[in-house]
Amino acid sequence: MSSCASSSSVRLNSMKMQERRLALPLLGVLVWVLSIHSGTYAGATLLPIPITGAGLLRTSADQREPPLPHAYDRLLVTPSDLNDSVVFAERILDTLHRLEANLVSAKVILKDGTPSQGEFAAGTPEVEALQRGRQALRAVEASIQLVVHMCGSMSFNYKDCARFMNRFSLDGTPLGSSCEHLTKKCTAEEYGYMYRSGDGLCNNGKNGAWGEAFTAYARLLPADYLDGIRIPHRAVNKRPLPNPRLVSLTLVTNTGIPTRDLTLAVMQWGQFLEHDLSRTAVSVMRRRYNRYLYRSCQEFQAIGENDMFLLILLLLSFDGVHSDNTIRCCNSDNYNLSPRYIHPLCSPIEVPASDEYYHKHNVGCMNFVRSVPAVRSDCSFGHAEQLNQATHFLDGSQIYGATANKTASLRAFYSGRLKVSKAQFPPLSSHPTKDCLVSSDSDVCFTSGDSRVNFEPVLTAMHTLWFREHNRIADRLATLNKDWDDEVIFQEARRIVIAEIQHITYNEWMNKVLAPRYVRIINRLADYSPNTNPSVSNSFATSVMRAMKSLYSGKIWLVKEGRLENASVLNLHEHYNRPGVIQKPGVLDEILRGFTTQSSQKLDFAFTDDLVNKLYSDGNYGYDQLSLDIARGRDHGLPGYNQFRELCGYPLATSFEDFSDVMSQENIEALQKIYNDPADVDLIIGGLAETPHASSVFGPTFSCIAADQLLRTRRGDRFFYSNPWQPKPFTSEQLKEIKKTTFARIICDNAEDIKQMQPEAFKKLSDSNKLVNCDNESLIPKLNFIPWANTRDKYSY
Numbered sequence: 001m002s003s004c005a006s007s008s009s010v011r012l013n014s015m016k017m018q019e020r021r022l023a024l025p026l027l028g029v030l031v032w033v034l035s036i037h038s039g040t041y042a043g044a045t046l047l048p049i050p051i052t053g054a055g056l057l058r059t060s061a062d063q064r065e066p067p068l069p070h071a072y073d074r075l076l077v078t079p080s081d082l083n084d085s086v087v088f089a090e091r092i093l094d095t096l097h098r099l100e101a102n103l104v105s106a107k108v109i110l111k112d113g114t115p116s117q118g119e120f121a122a123g124t125p126e127v128e129a130l131q132r133g134r135q136a137l138r139a140v141e142a143s144i145q146l147v148v149h150m151c152g153s154m155s156f157n158y159k160d161c162a163r164f165m166n167r168f169s170l171d172g173t174p175l176g177s178s179c180e181h182l183t184k185k186c187t188a189e190e191y192g193y194m195y196r197s198g199d200g201l202c203n204n205g206k207n208g209a210w211g212e213a214f215t216a217y218a219r220l221l222p223a224d225y226l227d228g229i230r231i232p233h234r235a236v237n238k239r240p241l242p243n244p245r246l247v248s249l250t251l252v253t254n255t256g257i258p259t260r261d262l263t264l265a266v267m268q269w270g271q272f273l274e275h276d277l278s279r280t281a282v283s284v285m286r287r288r289y290n291r292y293l294y295r296s297c298q299e300f301q302a303i304g305e306n307d308m309f310l311l312i313l314l315l316l317s318f319d320g321v322h323s324d325n326t327i328r329c330c331n332s333d334n335y336n337l338s339p340r341y342i343h344p345l346c347s348p349i350e351v352p353a354s355d356e357y358y359h360k361h362n363v364g365c366m367n368f369v370r371s372v373p374a375v376r377s378d379c380s381f382g383h384a385e386q387l388n389q390a391t392h393f394l395d396g397s398q399i400y401g402a403t404a405n406k407t408a409s410l411r412a413f414y415s416g417r418l419k420v421s422k423a424q425f426p427p428l429s430s431h432p433t434k435d436c437l438v439s440s441d442s443d444v445c446f447t448s449g450d451s452r453v454n455f456e457p458v459l460t461a462m463h464t465l466w467f468r469e470h471n472r473i474a475d476r477l478a479t480l481n482k483d484w485d486d487e488v489i490f491q492e493a494r495r496i497v498i499a500e501i502q503h504i505t506y507n508e509w510m511n512k513v514l515a516p517r518y519v520r521i522i523n524r525l526a527d528y529s530p531n532t533n534p535s536v537s538n539s540f541a542t543s544v545m546r547a548m549k550s551l552y553s554g555k556i557w558l559v560k561e562g563r564l565e566n567a568s569v570l571n572l573h574e575h576y577n578r579p580g581v582i583q584k585p586g587v588l589d590e591i592l593r594g595f596t597t598q599s600s601q602k603l604d605f606a607f608t609d610d611l612v613n614k615l616y617s618d619g620n621y622g623y624d625q626l627s628l629d630i631a632r633g634r635d636h637g638l639p640g641y642n643q644f645r646e647l648c649g650y651p652l653a654t655s656f657e658d659f660s661d662v663m664s665q666e667n668i669e670a671l672q673k674i675y676n677d678p679a680d681v682d683l684i685i686g687g688l689a690e691t692p693h694a695s696s697v698f699g700p701t702f703s704c705i706a707a708d709q710l711l712r713t714r715r716g717d718r719f720f721y722s723n724p725w726q727p728k729p730f731t732s733e734q735l736k737e738i739k740k741t742t743f744a745r746i747i748c749d750n751a752e753d754i755k756q757m758q759p760e761a762f763k764k765l766s767d768s769n770k771l772v773n774c775d776n777e778s779l780i781p782k783l784n785f786i787p788w789a790n791t792r793d794k795y796s797y
Contacts, residue, residue: 089141116367118616123282135178136373162228179379184208194728200391213402216374218535223637244630258599267551278541281372330365398450416474416489444580499721534716554608557594573614641686648704733787740781748774
């Protein structure tokens with residue numbers, strides 16, 4: 001490899017100046033495709049002014065962006081050009097495999113037990129994500145080649161050229177098969193099946209792939225990339241945006257302000273909801289290298305000088321979505337790698353010189369690997385899109401998984417039950433040292449439908465509650481219906497669990513995080529519409545829900561039954577991906593009492609040190625959650641806060657003072673310290689800086705984005721529990737029982753020995769929300785399962 005690299009270097013140094021002019025627009029060019037076509041956007045957001053500021057969001061690319069210059073009308077792209085670009089992309093892939101083989105051979109991969117391994121565990125890609133990601137990879141590499149080939153020698157703007165390539169379909173090229181899942185035509189049997197599919201397919205009859213797992217996030221605004229393909233955009237002054245860690249260091253305070261009336265359960269349910277709706281996959285390297293290991297440098301050099309130049313540029317932009325060989329972007333001493341060992345997908349966060357904490361721990365680099373790409377929803381060439389491993393529906397995929405194989409691995413296959421480990425906890429992982437930050441395969445590490453089950457003990461407690469709730473319901477159904485087999489019991493229990501999650505989200509939680517006017521709009525427009533695309537927006541998944549980490553506390557209260565005193569506290573940073581503590585006698589109940597007693601923090605720049613310095617701590621240091629989330633937003637091409645602010649009905653700011661309609665002067669001044677222009681402010685940062693609405697967790701812009709998503713998630717789901725037009729709707733008697741569900745009841749029914757709970761678990765104890773006995777069914781209603789008895793004829797299939 002070194003001789004090849006040396007030869008390549010000589011060739012590059014000898015290139016003519018006119019060839020080098022391509023370097024700027026293509027350096028770091030990335031690999032995914034973000035559609036600005038009909039069907040890729042989130043569909044019409046049904047929220048009227050002032051929530052979106054523009055009524056229905058239009059789905060046409062031409063309506064969203066300025067028309068292309070007339071010169072593009074004369075640009076002829078032939079089928080041969082499209083096919084040649086795909087062939088070129090395959091050559092790029094072949095060459096990258098050799099580079100990755102050398103990285104693996106040199107052991108430039110993540111080390112178990114480190115913060116970088118903890119970060120990777122949260123975004124571990126599933127097999128299906130890798131398979132689809134590879135197809136997306138080829139499509140974008142081909143798109144890059146098209147832009148270079150068709151526009152590189154002309155005075156075209158690369159962003160415009162990338163938009164122009166959106167007009168051309170992958171259909172008819174060797175990549176045409178990569179879109180078969182996007183054009184899924186549901187059969188009458190599939191569409192009429194009484195239970196929702198595990199992967200989200202065929203929820204919508206005309207658009208079978210809407211909401212399916214392993215498809216692209218939607219867009220509320222067109223993606224913003226420097227080159228129109230995948231290079232993160234720059235500041236208005238053309239310089240790089242501020243270093244994410246520097247942004248965090250400048251803005252974050254450690255003096256959290258608790259809310260007056262909300263418990264930490266609000267944050268925890270929000271995280272549980274986020275994991276139900278979104279799961280971004282982190283890229284990895286491909287395992288199969290053998291047929292590339294013996295290629296000679298002569299073969300490598302035979303590509304040709306001009307193509308070699310493009311090859312090097314494209315390698316810099318390559319997404320190695322290929323296997324479980326992880327990508328390491330920092331060396332073993334936590335500083336920058338030597339250039340020969342840098343994977344093209346690496347985008348490490350450098351530690352600024354002013355960072356006293358990290359320099360004290362000799363850390364100069366945070367690992368950051370770019371996300372797995374997705375094939376564009378309109379199956380076209382073009383710019384980058386990211387893949388969602390969860391279904392886009394609120395359907396318990398974090399419990400049950402989003403693939404048939406995952407669901408099967410979690411089922412007991414008797415009496416409709418899910419597998420559980422000792423003391424009715426979720427099943428144990430087969431690979432603890434990979435899935436958790438533990439030192440031995442005998443250590444406790446759980447598995448669930450989502451790999452983040454072990455993130456911290458309170459989240460593990462949430463998964464435990466719902467595994468138990470499923471099995472509790474399955475046992476009741478089996479007792480009432482002796483003739484039901486395992487499959488019917490499982491599907492009926494799953495159906496009820498999903499209904500409970502949906503009811504709690506829209507009847508309890510939503511009222512706590514959104515202002516009443518948003519709640520009224522969502523409830524008024526809630527009826528199912530087959531024209532509503534439920535797909536999760538990139539901005540909701542990557543910024544709004546990630547910002548809720550601000551609600552965390554660094555201390556997890558363990559509270560005794562009377563709520564008068566704490567048993568003890570857990571330090572959050574000591575338990576990332578180390579869930580064993582939850583199995584100690586009494587701890588689960590103490591956690592459940594704790595997060596329904598402890599105050600939630602406010603959504604602001606106050607982050608606990610456990611999140612901004614000690615995330616996935618190895619006992620020495622950890623990572624910075626906010627820095628990682630800022631970097632991920634840029635990686636995904638999210639436009640700046642100012643553009644989303646305008647989308648949501650506020651004037652486009654031309655000065656920082658224009659933010660005064662939604663921000664305090666203190667926060668405006670804080671933003672000015674780190675950003676040069678209001679247009680440069682990252683979405684997640686602008687959202688955190690806004691003053692929350694009264695009776696709301698979020699400020700105006702995040703409220704707009706969250707309300708849009710919550711409406712489409714409900715309105716676009718044919719199987720939403722209250723929809724009477726699904727194949728087998730709940731009966732009126734069954735609906736009446738489901739609507740009794742409260743989070744307090746879920747805790748009472750599935751804890752070890754909790755005797756009392758306040759009726760509104762998301763609200764703090766008060767004179768109007770006192771502790772009551774769990775057997776008080778008038779204040780904490782209990783479901784009656786009699787309406788599900790003796791209904792085998794209704795549930796045959």
